[in-house]
Amino acid sequence: MKEPEQTHGLWNAIKNRTLPSAIASKFGTESAQQIAFLRSLNKGLRRPETLHIQLKELKTAVFDLETTGFHPKQGDEILSFGAVKVEGVQVQQDETHHVIAKTSKRIPEEIVNLTGITQEMADQAPPLVEALHGFMSFVDDRVLIAHCSGHDKAFLDLALWKTSKSHLGHRVLDTMMIAQRLHSDSHMVSLDEWLNWYGIPITRRHHALEDAKMTAYLWTALVDQLGERAVYTLGDLYVFLSHS
Known part of the structure; x- marks a missing residue:
């Protein structure tokens, strides 16, 4: 074309x-x-041919955001970006990205305590457009993966609109949704619960890069289990998730 x-x-x-x-x-x-x-x-990222790629060969970027709160439309902002590349089911520990972003408002004390990111650190960080550019350059056109992705997608989409009047065009998979679909009788939601379920060591929580790494290992565990359900491709996964 x-x-x-x-x-x-x-x-x-x-x-x-x-x-x-x-x-x-x-x-x-x-x-x-x-x-x-x-x-x-963010143009042309949802190519139909991607649906036929085997999950064990899919190039993904698992990411996490730390934010100043939970309500992007009410003024909460992205505080840090973390991401790691995964080739199929191989987490690329040497292919990572982490950056703190400057905020326009003061960071709430409870967020400082939770993330370890101080106001001084944020004040010395690059502006949002620069931090966002670095993150998007790193993930490139890969399928994105996050845990409880709705939160992260909302913040990313608003940040993209504020900085460049564009919207997130990537396919985004949610490890929480996949895990809940695999274990339909479970009511677990949090990353900690699912990490414990799959025996994945918890290193450092509420640090964007460390959370992304742990989510990456959760994703690889889910891919193995999806194969047992004859879910082999990205298209298969969408069908699997659409069933009630």
């Missing part, structure tokens, strides 16, 4: 650093490049 002229021109602008002067002057050239990248990355 021929690449749309507008998208082709945007990618050329990104690669050649020749963004429109109006965008560059408003945000600064570096920020404008980051915004353009964010807009472009």
Whole structure:
């Protein structure tokens, strides 16, 4: 399929650093490049052929966010990003990403105590658009995985809209939903409960990268169990999750 002229021109602008002067002057050239990248990355990510990939061969990025609260539309913000790449069922311990983001409001004391991220750390951190750009560059076009993903998706989507007027276009899988579907008689929700269930060591909680790593090992355990249910591809998984 021929690449749309507008998208082709945007990618050329990104690669050649020749963004429109109006965008560059408003945000600064570096920020404008980051915004353009964010807009472009989220186009065309739900390719149908991805549905036929074996889960044991699927390239994913397992991620977690720490936030200043639970209500993005009421002013809570992303405090840190953590992610690790997984090749099929192999967690890539040397392929990780972690960054703290500057916040526009003071961090509540209970969040400081929970995450260990102080106001001073946040004040010295890169602005959201820069931190978001780094995170999205790292995950690239991989399928995203998170535990209780609704929380993280809401924050990511709002951050993308605020910084680049784009929406999250990635496929996102939820380890909590998959685990609950595999164990329909269980009422467990939290990451700690499922980690304990699968015998995965709990290292450090409420740290974006460490939570992402533990979730990655939970994902690989789930993939093995899904195979026992004849759920082999991403398409199979969607069908499996759609059953009541």
